[in-house]
Amino acid sequence: MRPTFIAGVVVRELAPHADERGRFTEIYREAWNTCPPNLQWNCVCSNARVLRGVHVHAVHHDYLFVAAGTLVLGLHDIRPESATRASSEMIVIEAEKPLGIAIPPGVCHGFYFPIPSVHVYAVSEYWNAKDELGCRFDSPELGLDWPDREPLLSERDMKAGDYAQMCQKYAVASEQSGSGETR
């Protein structure tokens, strides 16, 4: 494990085995207890200069792995009762030095890809539009100094609301789900 600033985020250094054929990496074992059991796995290919996010969830946990390329991961804690509330952190992940990263509910995350990249991630709940909250990646309150001021965004991320709106929606969703940051 590698320490992070943000409480509940788990960064696990993985151990790739390389030989003349290529590289083998165990990316997840249930017994590692890095996150709750995963119901679904997804694979995402991203072009250079794409930014996905910033997103946050009230219910589901994410677990992610970079299979190819480079991910600049921005994290920010909006859980009202968290010891690291309002903390931000950036982690650069290169496929050649693999990490497994677990992100709990209430920790906002944005993914920036400086080069074409592939990442795989698992979720502890099936996709639910109600659990997809977010704000503009360049909201100053996030405290995230992205390496690109004009990244390629989806329409949804481009038109996302501001930080205060996100925090308010998160508080409501968190209360409705009965989870809060203690989940």
Added chain:
Amino acid sequence: MRPTFIAGVVVRELAPHADERGRFTEIYREAWNTCPPNLQWNCVCSNARVLRGVHVHAVHHDYLFVAAGTLVLGLHDIRPESATRASSEMIVIEAEKPLGIAIPPGVCHGFYFPIPSVHVYAVSEYWNAKDELGCRFDSPELGLDWPDREPLLSERDMKAGDYAQMCQKYAVASEQSGSGETR
């Protein structure tokens, strides 16, 4: 689902969502019931002309997905009581047309990569050397017409025994595990 010749092999056509940022694909949902619950996920990068296999397991199921490149998947059934015993099948999988493939115990599998490729796979049991059986990829009984006669192999796969030895070891392991082909 797509039919296969070999009983118990599941080939699921996945639905990638492409946009200007790249491509998103759901690669696995527990509710699809394509395979037993997975305890472990692995990621494998392979150079061009690598062949991994031929392998077979008495206990664990595999579920695989090609994230980048091309996989030529060779399958062959050695389950004594299977309706498709001794049948062989080759499936070419390109990352751009993604499939999720579940391979049950007793179905031999070899992976050939004509170009640099990345695949992700899940297993229903943690790695156990005793459940790793196999034979030479070019054993004639496999009935697999590989596109490359001199692929790059690991030392283990290079020195693997013959088909008859594999079948015998499988029968013993299958009986010991109490699973057999009905598992």
